[in-house]
């Protein structure tokens with residue numbers, strides 16, 4: 001996959017740089033997320049949760065959980081437990097404040113590419129806007145598959161590239177010009193909001209991402225584009 005795109009120009013690994021970046025933006029992350037997407041990110045997570053609910057999972061792992069928005073949305077499914085893991089302590093700190101009203105959720109510092117759980121543990125594994133940030137996507141997908149029960153399912157929500165020419169023009173203007181400008185002003189981290197559109201541009205989406213999932217061994221893969229293909233949900237069985 002070549003040299004990975006990193007948020008900063010330092011000698012740290014991509015993983016360390018990603019953790020630093022999310023530590024830097026944790027305080028403004030939720031606000032900017034909902035502001036930039038005009039709240040549509042909440043609808044996407046809600047759609048994902050509806051799909052997760054169809055298999056009635058009891059034990060859910062939400063990897064790259066960040067400030068726990070997806071874990072909180074999943075709590076509406078009344079599972080016995082949701083464990084959220086993330087490499088950014090500051091994102092988890094924001095999340096820990098938010099989950100106080102949700103006793104079924106537990107947040108842990110942890111790396112999606114080296115999960116500290118036994119094989120065949122979870123009924124469902126979810127990840128929203130996380131896989132694109134992994135240092136090694138294959139390692140992350142392999143780990144998520146390993147910890148799923150034999151009948152378990154993975155649910156991935158990730159940015160993708162719209163196919164329609166007209167939508168592309170508007171979207172890229174907004175995503176590559178407006179978003180970095182406002183993101184820099186509000187978060188005070190100039191790199192974070194230029195890394196975001198760049199990372200989306202180079203990340204495999206649609207058929208290419210499905211091929212990665214097949215390579216890792218996932219079966220019955222479904223690919224559901226959302227909102228002109230700006231995001232996509234991928235669902236698969238172990």
Ligand SMILES: C[S@@+](CC[C@H](N)C(=O)[O-])C[C@H]1O[C@@H](n2cnc3c(N)ncnc32)[C@H](O)[C@@H]1O
Pocket residue numbers: 015018019022063064065066067068069070085086087088091110111112113127128129130133134135
């Ligand atoms: C864009 S945020 C998404 C957070 C949350 N899932 C959401 O939907 O808002 C990406 C998150 O992935 C986390 N992350 C990146 N690489 C990771 C890894 N290898 N293991 C665990 N978390 C990781 C980052 O720290 C960050 O919190």
